[in-house]
Amino acid sequence: MSIPLIQAYWDTAKPGFKLSLVSLLMLLVVYFCALQFSNLEIPRLLFEKRWKLPPGPPGLPIVGNLLQMRKVRGNTGQIATYLTSLSRFGEMATLRMGNSTWVMLNSSRAVQEIIAKRANITGERPYLPVASGLVSRHKRTVLRQTREWHEGRRVMHHLLSGTALKEYEKVQDSENIQLLANYIERPNQWYLHHYRYAYSIIYRIVAGERPRQTQEQLDDFQRVTVEFIRSINNSFVDFFPVLAGLPKLLQPWRKYWEAAGQDHYNVFKAWWAPIKHDIAEGAAPPSFIKDVLLRTSAKFPEMTKKPSICYPDFMQKAREEIDRICGSNAQRLPELRDTQRLPYISAMIKECLRWRPTVPLIPQHHLTQDLKFECYHFPAGTDFVINSLAISQEFVDAAQFKPERWFDGKEDSVTQGLWQFGGGRRICVGYKVAQQELFLAYSRLVYCFDFIANGKSDSRQLRHDALDEPFPVKITVRSKAHENLITRLAERLGN
Numbered sequence: 001m002s003i004p005l006i007q008a009y010w011d012t013a014k015p016g017f018k019l020s021l022v023s024l025l026m027l028l029v030v031y032f033c034a035l036q037f038s039n040l041e042i043p044r045l046l047f048e049k050r051w052k053l054p055p056g057p058p059g060l061p062i063v064g065n066l067l068q069m070r071k072v073r074g075n076t077g078q079i080a081t082y083l084t085s086l087s088r089f090g091e092m093a094t095l096r097m098g099n100s101t102w103v104m105l106n107s108s109r110a111v112q113e114i115i116a117k118r119a120n121i122t123g124e125r126p127y128l129p130v131a132s133g134l135v136s137r138h139k140r141t142v143l144r145q146t147r148e149w150h151e152g153r154r155v156m157h158h159l160l161s162g163t164a165l166k167e168y169e170k171v172q173d174s175e176n177i178q179l180l181a182n183y184i185e186r187p188n189q190w191y192l193h194h195y196r197y198a199y200s201i202i203y204r205i206v207a208g209e210r211p212r213q214t215q216e217q218l219d220d221f222q223r224v225t226v227e228f229i230r231s232i233n234n235s236f237v238d239f240f241p242v243l244a245g246l247p248k249l250l251q252p253w254r255k256y257w258e259a260a261g262q263d264h265y266n267v268f269k270a271w272w273a274p275i276k277h278d279i280a281e282g283a284a285p286p287s288f289i290k291d292v293l294l295r296t297s298a299k300f301p302e303m304t305k306k307p308s309i310c311y312p313d314f315m316q317k318a319r320e321e322i323d324r325i326c327g328s329n330a331q332r333l334p335e336l337r338d339t340q341r342l343p344y345i346s347a348m349i350k351e352c353l354r355w356r357p358t359v360p361l362i363p364q365h366h367l368t369q370d371l372k373f374e375c376y377h378f379p380a381g382t383d384f385v386i387n388s389l390a391i392s393q394e395f396v397d398a399a400q401f402k403p404e405r406w407f408d409g410k411e412d413s414v415t416q417g418l419w420q421f422g423g424g425r426r427i428c429v430g431y432k433v434a435q436q437e438l439f440l441a442y443s444r445l446v447y448c449f450d451f452i453a454n455g456k457s458d459s460r461q462l463r464h465d466a467l468d469e470p471f472p473v474k475i476t477v478r479s480k481a482h483e484n485l486i487t488r489l490a491e492r493l494g495n
């Protein structure tokens with residue numbers, strides 16, 4: 001309704017109606033203020049003198065820096081500029097995000113000190129009524145430390161590391177051969193193949209069998225995963241969680257997010273139903289779900305990331321390294337057991353993750369106790385955010401893509417010197433699986449395919465969460481011998 005219309009309506013309204021409307025509005029304001037006070041945020045701010053936080057950019061009253069962040073959100077180039085610019089305040093910078101206080105960790109040292117060394121008090125997530133509540137029904141594992149989270153995390157850790165990891169090598173190998181075969185059949189749909197590769201591995205680990213979902217179901221799964229990731233820190237309400245305490249009638253946003261949550265639930269339920277049925281019938285293969293998940297609750301893996309674009313010079317160097325081991329005439333594919341002998345490939349993976357971080361804003365780590373650190377004093381409730389974009393600029397010649405910078409004997413560990421997988425108690429539980437996946441994908445794609453740009457693209461706009469092609473690239477198989485190798489292996493697997 002436009003302002004003149006509201007004015008006209010107001011002028012003709014009966015005085016009794018006006019009075020009740022004004023009273024209602026006043027009641028709402030009082031209610032909102034009471035909620036703010038009971039939330040402990042306001043008392044905390046009133047006694048702010050006790051606390052000493054790092055400096056940060058000025059913001060607006062009430063919303064703080066929220067609008068600045070919202071303006072750049074969704075544009076990888078702009079968000080990179082904004083987040084990188086926060087380094088001008090030092091190793092840490094404070095952002096007021098509505099009711100929340102974000103302390104951005106702009107240096108590797110700060111992350112090491114706050115997130116890794118003090119993991120016991122920085123391992124919680126903030127309360128996000130929309131992303132965690134309405135969209136995820138408090139079930140997604142990236143969120144708060146409920147009893148379910150502890151159990152889920154313990155089980156996933158057991159599942160995704162140690163000796164279990166060795167057992168997945170076969171799964172990763174065969175799904176990777178499928179990826180290569182898909183590249184030969186439909187090279188222009190490369191981005192879809194990567195998604196299938198990542199999710200097939202997780203599905204096989206969890207369900208113990210190859211996925212049997214239709215393309216439509218797969219698309220739905222990808223869509224809800226992307227929607228969930230986009231919902232994190234997206235709604236205004238997540239920055240003013242007290243609003244979630246209003247009577248439901250006064251929460252106009254609720255309907256939209258509840259519908260999204262229901263949709264996500266339906267998609268997951270459709271995936272889960274056939275496995276559940278097989279287990280009930282005793283026909284399910286040995287798997288994680290059969291052995292463990294039924295006793296806890298269904299957990300769904302987070303979206304995995306795709307290998308990034310490779311550049312010709314580095315591609316050439318990497319290829320020469322592989323050729324020395326696998327032969328330039330397609331004698332065999334690189335294997336996980338070759339990792340130690342292919343340090344350039346490992347370094348290239350780390351450099352891709354540093355150069356264009358796939359997770360620009362690592363989800364907040366919520367402080368559960370007051371913390372004195374160096375000259376600062378942080379109140380419990382502060383959110384620490386690993387600013388991976390700022391950290392990626394700490395390197396010499398940071399703008400350059402230089403795999404060699406990682407030659408320190410720890411090239412094959414994606415968590416050494418890199419925070420792309422987070423840290424502390426919340427470190428990505430799947431990073432070892434991801435590392436193996438990335439190694440197989442990078443080494444084999446570099447070995448078997450040629451990549452050239454297929455049109456203009458801005459390398460700062462990689463659109464990692466895009467559902468269509470994130471950047472234009474033309475892909476051709478390196479030689480007939482490489483094609484034959486892939487086809488032969490795919491046939492042998494019956495893929």
Ligand code: HEM
Nearest residue numbers: 141142302304305359420421422423426427428429430434
């Ligand atoms: C290139 C691939 C990947 C990247 C860059 C990545 C990155 C991340 C990051 C940054 C976090 C948050 C860490 C923090 O808050 O400190 C995270 C959490 C998580 N990741 Fe990954 N991840 C990847 C692959 C995977 C895979 C393959 C799996 C599963 C097999 C996985 C499962 C999880 C889970 C369950 C969490 C939530 C952990 C928690 O909050 O307790 N991720 N990941």
